[in-house]
Amino acid sequence: MTDIHAVTAATAEVPEGWPTTEEAALAVQDELRARLDLGEQGPPPGTGPVTGVDVAYDDERGVVAAAAVTLDAATLEVTGRAVAVGPVAFPYVPGLLAFREVPAVLAALEALPGPPGLVVCDGYGLAHPRRFGLACHVGVLTGLPAVGVAKNPFVLAADPPGPGRGDHTPLRLDGEEVGRALRTRAGVKPVFVSAGHRVSLDNACAHTLALTPRYRLPETTRQADALCRTALKEASAQR
DNA sequence: GCGACAG
DNA sequence: ATCTTGTCGC
Numbered sequence A: 001m002t003d004i005h006a007v008t009a010a011t012a013e014v015p016e017g018w019p020t021t022e023e024a025a026l027a028v029q030d031e032l033r034a035r036l037d038l039g040e041q042g043p044p045p046g047t048g049p050v051t052g053v054d055v056a057y058d059d060e061r062g063v064v065a066a067a068a069v070t071l072d073a074a075t076l077e078v079t080g081r082a083v084a085v086g087p088v089a090f091p092y093v094p095g096l097l098a099f100r101e102v103p104a105v106l107a108a109l110e111a112l113p114g115p116p117g118l119v120v121c122d123g124y125g126l127a128h129p130r131r132f133g134l135a136c137h138v139g140v141l142t143g144l145p146a147v148g149v150a151k152n153p154f155v156l157a158a159d160p161p162g163p164g165r166g167d168h169t170p171l172r173l174d175g176e177e178v179g180r181a182l183r184t185r186a187g188v189k190p191v192f193v194s195a196g197h198r199v200s201l202d203n204a205c206a207h208t209l210a211l212t213p214r215y216r217l218p219e220t221t222r223q224a225d226a227l228c229r230t231a232l233k234e235a236s237a238q239r
Numbered sequence B: 001g002c003g004a005c006a007g
Numbered sequence C: 001a002t003c004t005t006g007t008c009g010c
Helices: A022-033 A098-111 A134-142 A201-210 A219-237
Strands: A008-011 A049-058 A063-072 A078-087 A118-121 A146-150 A168-173 A176-182 A191-197
Touching (some): A008 A098, A022 A134, A049 A219, A063 A098, A063 A219, A078 A098, A078 A219, A118 A134, A134 A146, A134 A191, A168 A191, A176 A201, A191 A201
Parallel strands (some): A049 A118
Antiparallel strands (some): A049 A063, A063 A078, A146 A191, A168 A176, A176 A191
C-alpha cells in the first residue's frame, strides 16, 4: 500500500561547475537551448502522471526547499511526494530564475517514489526573453515533458483574454506565439502558460485546464507550494 | 541613464 | 519569493 501522506526527503547540492556569474549562466542557457525538443505534442492531457514542482526560500539563511508532487491527471489524487533542501544556488536575476531553483528541483524529482510525469513548473518556459525559462531548463536536464505556468506576466505583454474559463490571448516574441494568457476561472486573473520541452503550446494549455477544475492555479502547483513551504519551516526549525 | 522584471 | 490582519464575498 502506498501511503499518500508519505514524503520522501533528500538533500540538494549545488553541482560542480554551477554558474556563479550572469555571464556564465547566459552561456549555459545558450548551450542548453540547442537541446530543446519542440517537435512533440506531449502526453495526452487529463491522463497519466503529472508532477508539480515549486520552491520556497529562506534568504536569511540561504536555504531553499523544493517540493515535487505527482498527481493522477484523471483524478487529481496525489500519488507521490518528495522534498529536497539545500543551499540557494544563485541570486534572483529576472531571466535567470532556473539557476536559483534547478538543483533543488532536480533533487526533489529524483527523490519521488515513482517516475515523474509531465512536469508543471511555477514560471515560464519559451515565453522568456531568450526563449529558455525555468520549464525549458528543467525539461532539457531531465528529458521530461515540461510546461511553465506563471502567476504574473514577465517581459512579454498580452491583451486581456475574454472573461470565460479557457479564453486566451497570445504572448508574442518577434511575432511568434510563445505562450498564452489563459483564463482558468471565469472572471479571475489569467495564468501565463508556455511550453517548456517536449510538449506543444496547445497541449500545455489543455493540461493546465485539466489541472484547474476549481482554482486558478494548477492543482500540481498548489500541492507543491504547500509542501515546500512546510518543508522549509521544518528545515529552519532545526539547525 | 532610468525603470521593469517569472520566483 | 517574503514581510503580514482583517475583511469582503461566494
